[in-house]
Amino acid sequence: MKTLSIAIKDLWRAFRSYFALAFMFGVPILMTVLFAFLFGGAGGDEDANFTLPVTDVILVNQDEGNPYVQDLEYGGEIVDSLGEVLVTILKGEEFADIMDIATKDSESQAKAEVDAQNAGLAVIIPPDFSNALSAQGTEDVNIEFYKDPDLSLGPQIVQSVVMGIVDGFSSATLSYDSIIKALESEGVVLTAEERMALIDALTQVADTALEENTADLTIIPPADLGAEEDQGNFMTTLLRGIMGGMMIFYAFYTGTSAAQTILEEEENGTLARLFISPTDTRTILNGKLLAGVLMVSVQIVILMVFSNLVFGIHWGSFGLLAVFSVGLVMLTNSFGIFAISLAKSTKQAGILYGAVLTFTGMLGISGVFTGGTPVEEAFRFLPLLVPQGWAMRTIEYVWSANIGKTLLFSVGMIAWSLVFFLIGNARIKRRYA
């Protein structure tokens, strides 16, 4: 009962503090709202009116064509290669909101435009584009994307669009090739008109695939996560990443803040008064720990529920989310105990707030902001040097419904927790023995 009384008292005091409330709920929500407005809309439902940033794109079409793709009518124009089809599609009105297309004759010219930051992305269509698609599918299609390193979102979207279209081509051309070969094996040779009709039909299939692919675009696809995103909406996926990162970032502040009340009470004399009362040290420290557990739990639940209701963010299956939440609660509080055990005063603890938590927090959630940039690969692994990175990776696996890796990384979080708790608890007990 005394443990609970101490926890409730700490909880009550925390929820009366504007500063604590701001860090627990205000700032994470504000950051997410800011990003929501930054990208053009705050709503998260399926029909959200989201405005993507318009990216200046330079296209270089080096495609030399293919015997099967000659004098093909596409979009009211006669084209001789799939490269031309790709250029025509990208110039279409449906993409005008996300890319502004210009063409160049050479690769070097296009790259120079990107280097000069006149364009955000150069798309180099190789000479064997049509041949490669007709023969092998997309695996050997080497479209080069040359990106402005200062931009991540726009080029990433365009890159996804292009690859989506190429996937559509692949299915169409493979079908065409297979059909022609099958007919020839039966001794049937199509006339030029018949071939054109077949291409038209397969192009319709490609267009349909394109529409499906563009609807499924995601800004930060977890490259090796395996499962598909459970929700297709780009906006909610974006906001989910940001809110997830913010939630983890600030949950660590809450855990540390809860543990810091030990130092505050020591300086205010109330800790000594607790020790004088017939309440043993273990009960007092357990009460403090329970307060932290409750605070972080409340923070996680409120942020998830709020972002679900307001932004339409879907956090994944309840079971995996529960596993992640337990891990996060344990990790944040044990980290708090560890951090506070290293500080002798609230002043020193303040430095921990300002420096260590900010640095480790930013590193831990850096993957949210480095997707599609040249440092993306490095930031797949660097965040795992800090506990926040393990929490971020775990929630990403929750989102992709990867049960195995969610459990694996949750075990990792718990392992971090045990190390932090054992060291921190031993130091604090020794201090107050």
Next chain:
Amino acid sequence: MKEIAVKTLNLDKSFDDVHAVNDVSFEIHQGEIFSLLGPNGAGKTTTIGMISGLLTPDAGEVWLLGHSVSSEPKKAKAALGVVPQEIALYEDISGRANLNFWGKMYGLRGNALSKRVDEVLALIGLEDRAKGVVSKYSGGMKRRLNVGVALLHEPQILVMDEPTVGIDPQSRRKILDSVKNLRDQGITILYTTHYMEEAQELSDRIAIMDNGEIIARGTHDELIDIVGELDRITLTISGDPVKAKDAWQEISGVEDVFSENGVIHLLVTDSNRILSGVFEAAASVDVHINSVEIQEPNLEAVFLHLTGRALRD
């Protein structure tokens, strides 16, 4: 003979190179106000820390109502209420919330807790401000609440560590009166102070501490007897102090002459009768008296007599 409420035996405590408490032993009887009087740094708070179980003695033992603080801490602490020197309250919640919380820490629950909180609020005169946040209280109100927290569980022993430091005379008077009231209710009180007047007014018995040791103990009268009920004449002079001291030593009724921090002290049997002779003797050796202070025997004089230093130094 009343039973012993508090007993300390050979308490010893050091912090690094500082020997804070050295072989301190005393007993306090039930219903008694026992004061530890001494200057800052004398070891009073350290002694209280060991009595309340906050500090572990390097040597020695403490018993509260017969329960050892080291081997039966919960039973011993349950009998004890402590008013710390610094205000130890949660300033961001209300006075009532503070009392509720601390009551729970002493095992009070439900209706018993609510009833006791109301009683304590009435006792410390904070019923009207009970719902107010403590940070908005005056210094005196915080001091009273600080005392109230220690009274919640109706302790049989109350330890008060310099409870009147830094407060206005009116609040100080309220606290001193409440201490006497608590004694009248049968509560045993251990009171520490460096104010001689408080110890003199409140205490049944007094122990004088200096440099971690008890250098004298007894009732007020017993302690005064140490200086032999002599009056003290304190003088500041211009001229040769050695000649002045020699001249004053010759006066009949002057028992002792010594100097401290630039002033000269005369311990005399009857200051009124001797004073004129003091001036005459000074004039005879060309010494000019700048100021004179006459002090009848008190605890300050006892401390000065025992240590050669003033209590407030």
